[in-house]
Amino acid sequence: MSMTRGVIHMAPVRLLRARRAPAVLAAGLLLGLAPTAPAQAAPAGPDRSPDVSVEDPEWTPDPVAEGTPRPPSRDVKKVKERQRSFGAAESAEQAGYVRDGHQPWTVPVEALPFNDEPARLVDNGLHDAQGVRMFSFLGRTWDHPVAQAQWGLKNLASYRLTKDRTYLDRAIANAQRNVDRRVESRGAWFYPYDFDLTRCANRAVLQAPWYSGMAQGQLLSLFVRLYEVTGDAKWKTAADSTFLSLTLSASSAAPWASWTDPNGYLWLEEYPASAGTTGERVLNGHIFALYGVYDYWRLTADARAVAVFDGAASTVRRYLPTHFRMPRWASNYSMGCPTPHLTYHQIHTTQHLKVYEMTHSAIFVTNAYLLRSDYPAPAVYGTVSFSAGTHVGYKFSSTGTVTAQKPLSLGRASGALADQRIRVYGRGIYYRITNGALAGYLVSEAYGQRILLGKVVEHRYTPNRTLFFQPGSYTGYAYDSSGNVTASRRLSFVTATSAPLGATAWVNGRLSYQVTAGAYLGYWLPYTTGLFFS
Numbered sequence: 001m002s003m004t005r006g007v008i009h010m011a012p013v014r015l016l017r018a019r020r021a022p023a024v025l026a027a028g029l030l031l032g033l034a035p036t037a038p039a040q041a042a043p044a045g046p047d048r049s050p051d052v053s054v055e056d057p058e059w060t061p062d063p064v065a066e067g068t069p070r071p072p073s074r075d076v077k078k079v080k081e082r083q084r085s086f087g088a089a090e091s092a093e094q095a096g097y098v099r100d101g102h103q104p105w106t107v108p109v110e111a112l113p114f115n116d117e118p119a120r121l122v123d124n125g126l127h128d129a130q131g132v133r134m135f136s137f138l139g140r141t142w143d144h145p146v147a148q149a150q151w152g153l154k155n156l157a158s159y160r161l162t163k164d165r166t167y168l169d170r171a172i173a174n175a176q177r178n179v180d181r182r183v184e185s186r187g188a189w190f191y192p193y194d195f196d197l198t199r200c201a202n203r204a205v206l207q208a209p210w211y212s213g214m215a216q217g218q219l220l221s222l223f224v225r226l227y228e229v230t231g232d233a234k235w236k237t238a239a240d241s242t243f244l245s246l247t248l249s250a251s252s253a254a255p256w257a258s259w260t261d262p263n264g265y266l267w268l269e270e271y272p273a274s275a276g277t278t279g280e281r282v283l284n285g286h287i288f289a290l291y292g293v294y295d296y297w298r299l300t301a302d303a304r305a306v307a308v309f310d311g312a313a314s315t316v317r318r319y320l321p322t323h324f325r326m327p328r329w330a331s332n333y334s335m336g337c338p339t340p341h342l343t344y345h346q347i348h349t350t351q352h353l354k355v356y357e358m359t360h361s362a363i364f365v366t367n368a369y370l371l372r373s374d375y376p377a378p379a380v381y382g383t384v385s386f387s388a389g390t391h392v393g394y395k396f397s398s399t400g401t402v403t404a405q406k407p408l409s410l411g412r413a414s415g416a417l418a419d420q421r422i423r424v425y426g427r428g429i430y431y432r433i434t435n436g437a438l439a440g441y442l443v444s445e446a447y448g449q450r451i452l453l454g455k456v457v458e459h460r461y462t463p464n465r466t467l468f469f470q471p472g473s474y475t476g477y478a479y480d481s482s483g484n485v486t487a488s489r490r491l492s493f494v495t496a497t498s499a500p501l502g503a504t505a506w507v508n509g510r511l512s513y514q515v516t517a518g519a520y521l522g523y524w525l526p527y528t529t530g531l532f533f534s
Helices: 016-030 076-084 145-162 165-181 213-230 233-245 283-300 303-324 342-359 362-374
Strands: 068-070 134-137 140-143 183-185 188-190 196-198 258-260 266-268 379-386 389-396 402-410 414-423 429-433 442-444 450-452 455-469 472-479 485-493 497-507 510-515 524-526 531-533
Touching: 076 183, 140 165, 145 165, 145 213, 165 213, 165 233, 188 233, 213 233, 213 266, 213 283, 233 283, 266 283, 266 303, 283 303, 283 342, 303 342, 303 362, 342 362, 342 455, 362 455, 379 455, 455 472, 497 524
Parallel strands: none
Antiparallel strands: 068 196, 134 140, 183 188, 258 266, 379 414, 379 450, 389 402, 389 442, 414 429, 429 442, 455 497, 455 531, 472 485, 472 524, 497 510, 510 524
């Protein structure tokens, strides 16, 4: 079977929704958005390799986030042999890390991570004759455990929907490749990267073989789900041995994938650094690994899985507000390479909603809400309604300085198409207009003057949160798919009351709440004084 040429980066299928990344990154170029806040100097990115091919041409690699691969700088086979010499008697589990008390709750199978975007039957990505996802640079193909785990999970999602054996065979092939390549050390199974990886300027080079907590967690998910589908005990053994790797303490000589930082918080480390046994603390990789721990808990109800899950969720709760969130801008990719990243900001946002679904802990809804407010998902397609009057279109520099502007006077209300709803650096939310007199310009969102019709950047809450009403009158609206109001309902309350809240979104230019029961069922309530949710 021939290999399809394409593009691969260091995490070619990091998040299935991240296929839309080019639109996000392109927005930064077309609108002149700053990739970093000027108040915080970003570390220099790693060297670029001119000969790196990408598995998925729909996703352009970002070297600052993903790093640059290099040929191995030491004898990988000998290092693995030495690492295999560490037996179970030399293992020590992580202990004493902070636990907030986040308990895992059951999520429906269809809502599990990676089940919402199944694989396509025709695989246009780089793979070998066995259907295993591969990574290519400098004229050679390499195994990539994260890419193989995610490709396996996508194929399992397709198999669940279609029962086509092709998908199951692919999932098994990608899982088996990692089982065959494993390094058994301290009683656990580890899945090596056999190439060196440079990170940002202040990070040490990861020397092959290196191991990733993200890969461990994502392969753990794949093994668990293969066991659930096939009943083959070898996948349960693989899951048990892989989960063990996430419980072991960091080591300067043996493979490791988790560590406890000086503040007592547990990290499932995407990029471990054995010199000093620390890590970069990558937020999205940590959460993807947490998903694997969750899957293992679903299968086994193991108390150790509850502890690791709780510890990992507690770490997210602790560090998102202080080290990742950048108010009114995109969040940082990691603590070791603190660079705001437009694509991974959206991943962080959706991950927080999923962690809420798994934990029922309201703090993750709050943080998702804040992240969306800071830098909402920009890709929208719809009509912007303009009121009669004067409107100004703008173009901006990378620092948010106006570089061009164009006024437009309208004698009556009108409309134009838009393909972006985006925050301009240091400013508010703007729509990018694609036709008419202001085509190519940005206009600011302003209720009553310029609004995008319809519903965008929706967050759904499972389970529901609670919407509280202070005494007063409130109007709810029902809309069709184009944003036209089809009905309204106004109610008055003489005492404080509440209703279950199923979602929030921007609807016709206003932050709005959707209740799921009671008199407002089927209506969206625009934010106003007196409304708030838990």
